[in-house]
Structure formats: C-alpha cells, structure tokens
Amino acid sequence: MTRSDAPALAAQIDWPSIDDAQPSEEGGPIARGGFSYQDEIAVGFLLEMIEDANLLKVHCETHDDLVLVRSAGPGTERIAEYAQVKAEEPDQLWTVATLCEKKKSPNSSLFERSLARDRHAETARFRIVTLRPPASALVPLTYPADSEFRVLDCEAMREIHEELDRRFPEAKSPKGNDSAYWLAHCHWDARYDLQTVAKDNQRRLFSLGNKAGCVLLIEQITTLLEDLRAMAKTASDLQWVPHRAKKIITREFILNWWSDKLREIAEGAAQKSGGKLADKLVAVGVSADIIGLAIELRRDYAALIRSPRYMESDEIRAFQGRVKSDALTLRTQLMSGALKLDGTQFHARCVEQMDAINASRPTGVPDHSAFLKGCLYDIADRCLLRFEPPAS
Structure with missing residues (x-):
C-alpha cells in the first residue's frame, strides 16, 4: 500500500465520533493539580463558545489537552480541532527540530503525536498553543488558514514540508493523512504567559457583558472567571470512565451558565x-x-x-x-x-x-x-x- 492509497482505504472505515471513543491514554487527568495555564486557555475557548455558534463543545483532557468540536454550518461535517498546550518550558523556542524531536519512545515527537489524533469520524484540525512565538521557519503556521502564505507551494511552507518528509518519510495518521495534510490544517497559537492570557479573558468577558447589556464590575468579572477556571479544572481532572459527559463542556451548557449569571447579577442590582x-x-x-x-x-x-x-x-x-x-x-x-x-x-x-x-x-x-x-x-x-x- 502506498501513501496515496491510505486515505482511500481509511475512508472505508466506520470511524467512531470523538464524543464516543474512549481516549487511548489518560495520563493528563491523573497528573494534574491546581489551576494552570492550560485551564486559562480552556477558559478562553469557553468564552468563545458564548460568542461563536459554530464552536459546539470543548473536551478537557480527553483525546488531547483540549479538543474543540466545531461545525462549519448546517449540514456540514463536524470538525475536531486537537489542541496541545505546551507550557512546561517557558523559554522554549520552537523550531522544526524541536517539533520533530522524539522524547523517550518512537512516534513521540510533537508532530507525530498531533498527526496521530486524526482517528475519528470528525474532520481533523490541529492547534499548538505555546508561551512564545515559534522560530521564523515555523511562523507561516501562525498565519490564518486562508492566507496566501499558508499554501503548500509557498517557499516557506514547502521547506517545512520537505523537512518533515525527510525526518518522517512514512508518517501518516490512522485515517491515512500525511504531513501535507497536517501542515495545511495546523494553527500555531502563541498566547504568551498566564497573566497575558488571563487579562485577555477579562477583556473578552467584559465585552460579552456589554453585548448582553450588562456592564460588569471588575469584581464580578473576577468571580465569573473563577467559576470558569473551576469548570475547566474539574472537567480536566475527571476520568473518562465514568465521567465522560462531565469532561465535555457543551455550548448549550455554557450558554445556560452565562444566562443564569447575567440574571443573578441583574437581580442582585435590582433587589x-x-x-x-x-x-x-x-x-x-x-x-x-x-x-x-x-x-x-x-x-x-x-x-x-x-x-x-x-x-x-x-x-x-x-x-x-x-x-x-x-x-x-x-x-x-x-x-x-x-x-x-x-x-x-x-x-x-x-x-x-x-x-x-x-x-x-x-x-x-x-x-x-x-x-x-x-x-x-x-x-x-x-x-x-x-x-x-x-x-x-
């Protein structure tokens, strides 16, 4: 079987939905403790769910650090965006070499682990969240997906593709997609330090309150963000069995939470x-x-x-x-x-x-x-x- 045959054969398999398939490993929930950078990143996506009707669910520590389940619109295929949050080494400058670096075992590089997530019914997308921007060679991955500088025949993208193929000539996902697919659908997301992410979440929550006709005080914003962090941490800490439903935070749930909080604040002001x-x-x-x-x-x-x-x-x-x-x-x-x-x-x-x-x-x-x-x-x-x- 050639690499070009793999996607056609993979398409014949009845792949399970990401919402139903048990994660192959659950080291994250076991090792976690306390509030973290990853929780703050998750809060940002929970706020995005309030704003964006196409962001349907946020998985916390299931098939990746975070998984964002999206819809491109009515009647379209669902998208699963697998997000790896890398905050262990604050001074790490990410290069093609560190992206490809194997840790302790085969298939353990960041690139290989990310590509391997493509194993479910949903169309796979990939996101790498880091504390600082990557080295210049990887900067094209930070551009919007529709940018002319993201196309694979662009010189900078072609150089990354050639290097990945040189290091991993046989790399492909369980669904048969290769490095070209990963490059076309990966977004490098530099968020900087915890304080920066938290301040951005404060700003977004204030903006959401204004859109809802409720001017939030800083103390109220602090309390609401505290709730969201606890929500993300609780979901991340739980094991898939028996808590699958609690690890997947849905848009319906977060909208109900937001509506309840706005009503509570309004009633408190009027009471x-x-x-x-x-x-x-x-x-x-x-x-x-x-x-x-x-x-x-x-x-x-x-x-x-x-x-x-x-x-x-x-x-x-x-x-x-x-x-x-x-x-x-x-x-x-x-x-x-x-x-x-x-x-x-x-x-x-x-x-x-x-x-x-x-x-x-x-x-x-x-x-x-x-x-x-x-x-x-x-x-x-x-x-x-x-x-x-x-x-x-």
Missing part, C-alpha cells in the same frame, strides 16, 4: 439591599439569627463608609482591598479543592479570616472587626462572593 445576601446565606443553611446579624453588619458598614470621620479614605481602601483579596484567596482554594468545606463551613471560614485580619492590625489601630465583616457581607450582597462549594 433591595441585603436581600441577595440573605438568599446566599439561606442557600448554604446559615441559621436565621446569624443571617439577621450579617444583614445588620452590612448595613452598619454601609453607614460607616459614608461617614468621613470614621477612617481616612486610604485606610478604608486598604481594609476593603484586604477583605477582597483574602475572600478571593479562600474562594479560589474552595473551587480548586484545596479547601474541603461545605457552604456553612466556608462561610464560617470567611468570618474567621476577618477576625484574623483584625488581629493582625498594627498596634494602636482601633478594632475593626465589625467593619471587616460588614465589608465581607457587602461583597456577598453585590454578588461578588458566594459561599456554596462548586458542583461535584
């Missing part, structure tokens, strides 16, 4: 002050007497910050910033699984942290315990903090 706080505390089983005290502390806090004699403005901002920062840390730990608490326990942990902040105040600074707790409850009342743990 009587303190009402949203009460709802949040009731939802996690806090007793009525504690809820009453929490509402009073929030009201006292609101009155105090309107009084210029209570504290100098810089001091107010410092306390408010510390409360927000510590609340975010605790919430992140809860969402990541580092804190194993139910809603009532997490609420108690947040209150304890306010006492810890107060206890750490410099000598001579008055007691601000009530102010700190009032600030905590004000944050919750404005839908910037929730006490319930992530859904399992």
Whole structure:
C-alpha cells in the first residue's frame, strides 16, 4: 500500500465520533493539580463558545489537552480541532527540530503525536498553543488558514514540508493523512504567559457583558472567571470512565451558565439591599439569627463608609482591598479543592479570616472587626462572593 492509497482505504472505515471513543491514554487527568495555564486557555475557548455558534463543545483532557468540536454550518461535517498546550518550558523556542524531536519512545515527537489524533469520524484540525512565538521557519503556521502564505507551494511552507518528509518519510495518521495534510490544517497559537492570557479573558468577558447589556464590575468579572477556571479544572481532572459527559463542556451548557449569571447579577442590582445576601446565606443553611446579624453588619458598614470621620479614605481602601483579596484567596482554594468545606463551613471560614485580619492590625489601630465583616457581607450582597462549594 502506498501513501496515496491510505486515505482511500481509511475512508472505508466506520470511524467512531470523538464524543464516543474512549481516549487511548489518560495520563493528563491523573497528573494534574491546581489551576494552570492550560485551564486559562480552556477558559478562553469557553468564552468563545458564548460568542461563536459554530464552536459546539470543548473536551478537557480527553483525546488531547483540549479538543474543540466545531461545525462549519448546517449540514456540514463536524470538525475536531486537537489542541496541545505546551507550557512546561517557558523559554522554549520552537523550531522544526524541536517539533520533530522524539522524547523517550518512537512516534513521540510533537508532530507525530498531533498527526496521530486524526482517528475519528470528525474532520481533523490541529492547534499548538505555546508561551512564545515559534522560530521564523515555523511562523507561516501562525498565519490564518486562508492566507496566501499558508499554501503548500509557498517557499516557506514547502521547506517545512520537505523537512518533515525527510525526518518522517512514512508518517501518516490512522485515517491515512500525511504531513501535507497536517501542515495545511495546523494553527500555531502563541498566547504568551498566564497573566497575558488571563487579562485577555477579562477583556473578552467584559465585552460579552456589554453585548448582553450588562456592564460588569471588575469584581464580578473576577468571580465569573473563577467559576470558569473551576469548570475547566474539574472537567480536566475527571476520568473518562465514568465521567465522560462531565469532561465535555457543551455550548448549550455554557450558554445556560452565562444566562443564569447575567440574571443573578441583574437581580442582585435590582433587589433591595441585603436581600441577595440573605438568599446566599439561606442557600448554604446559615441559621436565621446569624443571617439577621450579617444583614445588620452590612448595613452598619454601609453607614460607616459614608461617614468621613470614621477612617481616612486610604485606610478604608486598604481594609476593603484586604477583605477582597483574602475572600478571593479562600474562594479560589474552595473551587480548586484545596479547601474541603461545605457552604456553612466556608462561610464560617470567611468570618474567621476577618477576625484574623483584625488581629493582625498594627498596634494602636482601633478594632475593626465589625467593619471587616460588614465589608465581607457587602461583597456577598453585590454578588461578588458566594459561599456554596462548586458542583461535584
């Protein structure tokens, strides 16, 4: 069988859908821990699903680091875009040589592993996500697919093709496609560092809110992104068996999530002050007497910050910033699984942290315990903090 025969023979096979076939290896979910660059990249694709009706699903740690299932339109074949996220070596300059470098075993180069993903019913596309742009020889792969500088008879692309064929003369996917197919359908996606990706996600979420008629505060954006990171991490950490459905985040699911969050923010803005706080505390089983005290502390806090004699403005901002920062840390730990608490326990942990902040105040600074707790409850009342743990 020649290389030209392979695609015709492969077309006769009834290939399984990527949504149904069990991954051949699942080392990723086993080895993962904590929030990561890959999770932030996944968040970007979850946001893209809200914007783009053709992005149907995002797989987290299934047949590749991420798999994007797309539709080119009604009645067209589905596309599976296999994304490898390479962030282990931040100073790595990717060249044709490193693309082809074998690690410890045959067929272990980045190119070979990527091409081998082409084994399902969906039309295969490929994406390489890196922290920095590749060397000049690979730059054509960063151009749009319809660019005149991406065609295979372009000099730069021809040089990459010849080098791949020289190193891997027999390379082909299970469906019979070779290096020419991979080059024609691979996108090199340089995203830079974690902070850059996170800031881009903040910008995109703010833009999505504006399009939906909801101007999001930075604290609300932070909370929403936290939810999305936890969503991606949870899906990535699970094993295919028995959690296949939870590893595949669908557009329908993310649109429902987005709609619920927009409604929650709108209702929080319209609801009587303190009402949203009460709802949040009731939802996690806090007793009525504690809820009453929490509402009073929030009201006292609101009155105090309107009084210029209570504290100098810089001091107010410092306390408010510390409360927000510590609340975010605790919430992140809860969402990541580092804190194993139910809603009532997490609420108690947040209150304890306010006492810890107060206890750490410099000598001579008055007691601000009530102010700190009032600030905590004000944050919750404005839908910037929730006490319930992530859904399992």
